Amino acid sequence: MLSAAIIGGAGYAGAELTRLLLGHPEFELVAVTSARDEGRPVRDLYPALQACGLVYSAHDAEEVAQDAEVVFLAVPHTAAMAMVPTLLDAGRVVIDASADFRLRDAGVYSSWYQAEHTAPALLAEAVYGLPELWRSAIPGARLVACPGCYPTATLLAAAPAVRAGLVRSGRVIVDAISGVSGAGRSLSEATHYVSATESVAAYKVGSHRHTPEIEQGLGDLGLTDASVVFTPHLAPLDRGLLSTVYLEVEQGMSLDDVHAIYRAAYASEPFVTVCVAGGQPATGHVRGSNRAHIGLAIDQRSGMLVVTCAIDNLVKGTAGQAVQCANLALGLDETAGLTAPVPVV
C-alpha cells in the first residue's frame, strides 16, 4: 500500500477523492486536510463516508509531505502552486486537480486567472493528465496537472476527429451543460436550491477560464489555429456534464466513417464508450463513474460534425481522473479503484 493524502479534502472534489481512495486497493489514505473544517471528523461532514475514520487536519503541506507518498491537491488555483514546490522538494508525487499547472504558458495563465504564476519553472515539467489522449507522458511523472471538467469532455469529444484530420477549421464551438457541484461547496445565490432547481442559464459566455485550456489541447491534438467559442450552462443536476462540440468537416463525410474512426480510437479504452449510431449519451448514464460516453451526429447539409460527451464532472471531470493519473504515474493498474459498478438509475 502507498500512503496518500488529500490537501483540500472538504470540498466536493476532495470528498469524491476521499471516497475513491477509501475504496482503492493500493492506496492508504492517511490524511485529509481542510482549512475551514479542520478538526471535524470526515464522517460528520459527509455522513456517506461512514467508513472513513479520519479527521480533517490543518492545511500544512510540509506536514502532509512527511506522511504521504502521493499527495492529491483539491485546493483552488493559486493555493495549489503555493504548495507544489514544497511537496516536490520532499520527494512526493503530486496530483493537482487545480488549474495551476494545466496551461504551459505562464502569460496565458496570468491573463485568464488574474494572477502571476509563482512556480513557472515547473510548468514545463507538469504533465497534462488526460490519459486517453496523452497517456505515455504520465508514468513516472512527479507533477500531474489534471484537466478541467469541461476540457476533459470536450477534448475527448474532439480528439479522434482532429487526429484523423477531419476537421477543416480551427473555429470550434463548445456548448456545454454542467451540474451545480461544478460550482463547488461554497454558498451563493446561484447554488441555493430555490434558484437552481427547474432553471437553466448560460454563464461566463465567452469568458470561462477553461477556454484557453481547450484551445491548448486542440492544438496539441493537431488542430491549427484553434479558436474556441465556449458557452457553459448551469442546469439542475447535482453532478454531470455534457459537452456538445461543433466541428466543421468535409461535406459528404458519412456518419459510418466517423463512427469507425471514433470506435477505433477508443477501442481499448477502459473508460470510454462510443454510443451506437443514433445513440446519445446522457449524464445520468455516467453518474458516479469514471466513464465518458460519446455520441456522434453529422448535419449533412452543413458539413458539421456534432459530438457530445457526457461525464460526471466530479469523477472523470475531477477526482476519478486524478486517481487514474495517480495509478499511471505510480505504475499501478490504470483502473485500480475505479471499477466498482455505480448505481444505475
Next chain:
Amino acid sequence: MLSAAIIGGAGYAGAELTRLLLGHPEFELVAVTSARDEGRPVRDLYPALQACGLVYSAHDAEEVAQDAEVVFLAVPHTAAMAMVPTLLDAGRVVIDASADFRLRDAGVYSSWYQAEHTAPALLAEAVYGLPELWRSAIPGARLVACPGCYPTATLLAAAPAVRAGLVRSGRVIVDAISGVSGAGRSLSEATHYVSATESVAAYKVGSHRHTPEIEQGLGDLGLTDASVVFTPHLAPLDRGLLSTVYLEVEQGMSLDDVHAIYRAAYASEPFVTVCVAGGQPATGHVRGSNRAHIGLAIDQRSGMLVVTCAIDNLVKGTAGQAVQCANLALGLDETAGLTAPVPVV
C-alpha cells in the same frame, strides 16, 4: 365576451391554454375537447384548475364550430390540418398550435413531417404568429399558425442582429435546452421521473423538425442562405426553454453597439426583456409567464455573437403566444389575459 374553445385540451399545451383562457377578460371558454379523456371533468385531470367547471367533450370540429367564435387547436400535427377547413368554413377564427401551417412550402412540410399536406391551399393564407417579429400580419387573420417553441426563442434571439445586417454568414448554430413538458403528456421511458431527473442529453441532433421552421424564419428576417445546425437537449425541468444562438458578425463589433440594437428593437415590446450587459436570462425567471428574456455576449476573438433567449415552452412557446395571437387577430389588447404576475421563486 367572445366564446372560445380548445380542441385537444387535455395535453400540457391544452391545459395551459385552459388556464390562460379561464383568466382572460375577453374570452369565455365554452368547450374543451379530448379524445382520450372525454367525459372527465377538467378539474379531475388538472386539480390546479379548480375554477374550471367544464368536462372534456368529444373531438368534434363541427360541434365545436357551432359553439365557439375562436378555436384553439392543441392537437398533434396532421390532426390539426384535418380540422381546420371545417372550422374556417364555419366562419371561425383558428389559432393553431400545431406544426401544420407553419411551413409555407408543402414539400418541405412533407419531407420533414413524413406526411402529405391535406390542406395546402390554406398555407398561403395562414399567418405565422410571432407578434414581436411579424405583428402586422395578424390582425384580421382567420388562421394563425403559432410557431414552435424552439423557433420562437431562436428567432427572437436572432432577429435584431439579422435585421440590422450584422450577421455575415447564413450558417447559424442553435444549441437549445428544453424541459420535459416539451415532450408532452404521453408516457415514455425518457419522461419517467427516474430517467429524467438529474440527467441531461441531446436528442434528434441535426434532425429535429423545428429546423426548417427556424430556417424559414431566418430567411424571412433577411438572412441569405440560412442553414441551421440545431441541437436540442432535454434537461430536468418541467417547463422552460433556453436557446443559445451563435451568429457570425464582423470582428470588432462592440457589445455596447449590439446591446443598443437589441434594446431599440424590443423597446416597446410588452413581453421581451433584454438583460443588462453581462446579464444572462434563466428559464426560472420566465416560468409561467409569456415573457422572453434575452442575453447577449460577444466572443471578440472569433467575432461570434452569442445570443441566449429564455422562454417558458408552454407559455411564450405555446399557449401564451396562442392567446397573444388571438388577441391580435380579434382586435383585442395584445396583452389581455397575459399580464398576471407569476410566482417569482
Next chain:
Amino acid sequence: MLSAAIIGGAGYAGAELTRLLLGHPEFELVAVTSARDEGRPVRDLYPALQACGLVYSAHDAEEVAQDAEVVFLAVPHTAAMAMVPTLLDAGRVVIDASADFRLRDAGVYSSWYQAEHTAPALLAEAVYGLPELWRSAIPGARLVACPGCYPTATLLAAAPAVRAGLVRSGRVIVDAISGVSGAGRSLSEATHYVSATESVAAYKVGSHRHTPEIEQGLGDLGLTDASVVFTPHLAPLDRGLLSTVYLEVEQGMSLDDVHAIYRAAYASEPFVTVCVAGGQPATGHVRGSNRAHIGLAIDQRSGMLVVTCAIDNLVKGTAGQAVQCANLALGLDETAGLTAPVPVV
C-alpha cells in the same frame, strides 16, 4: 386604490407579496424595503418581476408609515414587533407575516422564541389571520398576525373534525413536509442545491416553533388538552407544504360521514377543496395558488383519521394568506388579487 408597502420585501415571502400586490386590483404598491438589498431595483433581484418599477428602500417604519395605508411585514420575528407600534401609532393597518403576534401568551412566546416580547400589550388586540376558521375577527382589525405555514395546513386539516367533536384525544401527531423556500433566502449548507436535491430528512423533531401555535389553534377549535407531536421534514421542492395529521376518532366512524362533515365545513370557501373520496392532495396541484387541498382517510382497524392538507408555503402559507387577510381587514372582496389561474403542470 389603497397604498400598500412591504417591509422586508427581498426575501421569498416578500417577493411573493410583491407579485401578488402588483397584480391586485385594489392595492397600489408604493414601497418595498430591504436592509440587505437597499438601492437595488426589484426587477434586478427578481427578474420575474419585470412589471415592478420599484427600488428597495431602507427599512424605516416611520417613513413607510407616511406613504402606505396598509403595511405588510415580511421581516423575521423580533424585527416585526419592534416596528408594529410605530406603524399602528401612525394609523396604519398592519398585516404581519412574522411569528411575533401569533401566540397570545407572551410567556409561551418567550419560551419558544428565546426572546422577550417587546409589545405584549398588543397581543390581545392582534387577530389570528386564518380566515377559513376565524373569519369574523378580521374585518376592521388594525393588526393581523398571519399564521405560520405549518399551522395553516394543519389547522385547516384538523378543524372540521375537531369542531364536529369527532376527535377523542388531545394527542395529535403532525408529520409534515416542506419545500426549501420555507427556510428562506438565506444561504446555508442545507439549502445548497447539491445538499437539498434528491434527499429528504426530518429536522427540529419535537422542537419546531410552530408547535405551540398549532396547539393554541387546536384549543381554539375546541380540542381539550391539545398536545402536538410535530415532525417537519425537508424535501426537494422549491415550494409546497403537505401536512399529514393523525386524529384519534371513534372506531367505526365511516369515511363517508367524515367526508360529508368536511365538505359541509368548507362548502363555501373559495380557496379550499376537499378531494373526492380516495383522492389525495399533491403540493403540485396548489403550486403558486392560495388554495388548500384536503384529503381524508380512515384507518378502520385503529380508529385513526388521517387528514392531509397541501398548500403552497409561500402563498396560502404566507403571502397569499396575508393578502386575503388584508382584503378582509379593509373590507375588500376577500379573493381580490388571488384568483389568477396559476400554471397547472
Next chain:
Amino acid sequence: MLSAAIIGGAGYAGAELTRLLLGHPEFELVAVTSARDEGRPVRDLYPALQACGLVYSAHDAEEVAQDAEVVFLAVPHTAAMAMVPTLLDAGRVVIDASADFRLRDAGVYSSWYQAEHTAPALLAEAVYGLPELWRSAIPGARLVACPGCYPTATLLAAAPAVRAGLVRSGRVIVDAISGVSGAGRSLSEATHYVSATESVAAYKVGSHRHTPEIEQGLGDLGLTDASVVFTPHLAPLDRGLLSTVYLEVEQGMSLDDVHAIYRAAYASEPFVTVCVAGGQPATGHVRGSNRAHIGLAIDQRSGMLVVTCAIDNLVKGTAGQAVQCANLALGLDETAGLTAPVPVV
C-alpha cells in the same frame, strides 16, 4: 465463484442487483432474464452497466435453475411463488425480493394481495431476510424472503426500543416518504417527470400492502397487539426512503438512555449508523449504499419517541439486502460486494 442468476433483471431492482452482482467478489452473474426485454443487451437498456456483457434471456425458471447455484427473484408478487418450487426442486438457493414469502400466514397474504397463495407449504420454511434483526435464521436457508423497503426501514427504526421493552402501546404510527423508483419502471401518470417533480403527496393511506408485514415484524420483536397506521408519501427523489416512526414510551425517558440502547443494539452492525444526538439521517447520505442511518428524538411533553430511518429503497430496501442475505445464506462474508464507497454528494 458461485454462479448466480437474476429472474426479472430489467426492472429497477433487477438492474440494481445486476450492478451489485457484477461487483461481487464471490458471485459470477451468469444469466439475467426479462419477459419484456428478452434479447436486448443489458448495457443497451442500462448504459451505466457497460461492464455487463449479458443479454436478457427468457423468463424460464427451469433453464435458469440449470445454470445458477443461487437465483435472485426480482419479479412481481405471484410471479415469484410460481417459480420458487421449480428452483428449490432443482436444489437452488432462492433469494426472493418479492412479497410472496414475507407473510407467514397465507390468509393474511391473500387478504392484502388479493391472490391465493400457490405455495403455502413453503411459507414455514421461508426465512425473513432482515439480517440485523434475525440474522441467525439465514445461514443455510434455501428460501429467503427479503423484506419490503418500508418494513426494512421501519423495523430497523423500532427494533431496539421494542426489544428493550420501552414501547408501551401496540399502536404505532409510521409516516414514510419514498422516491419514485419505488413505483418501479412501469410508466404511469404519477411517475411522469412533470407530475412527480416539485410535488409531494400521500398515497394508499391506511391500505398499503406493507402494513401487515410491519405488524408481523413488530410482533416478532415482542410488541403485543401491534397495530400500525401507515401513511406512505411519494416525493421527488429517484431513490431514497425515510420512515418516521412514532412509538409511545414512558414519560420521562431520557434521550441519552434511548441513545445508549440504540447504539448498543447496532454497535457491531456493519451497515447501521445511529446518528449523534440531535442528528437526523438524510436519504442523500445513504444513496447507493446498503446502509441504514437512524435518528432519535423524544417529545418529552407527550412521551413519544420519534425514530427516523433513512435507506436507499433500491439497496438496503431491495437489492443490497438481497445480496446481504445471499452472502449469509451461503456462508460468505456478510458484507461481500456491498462495501464499495458510493458517491457522497
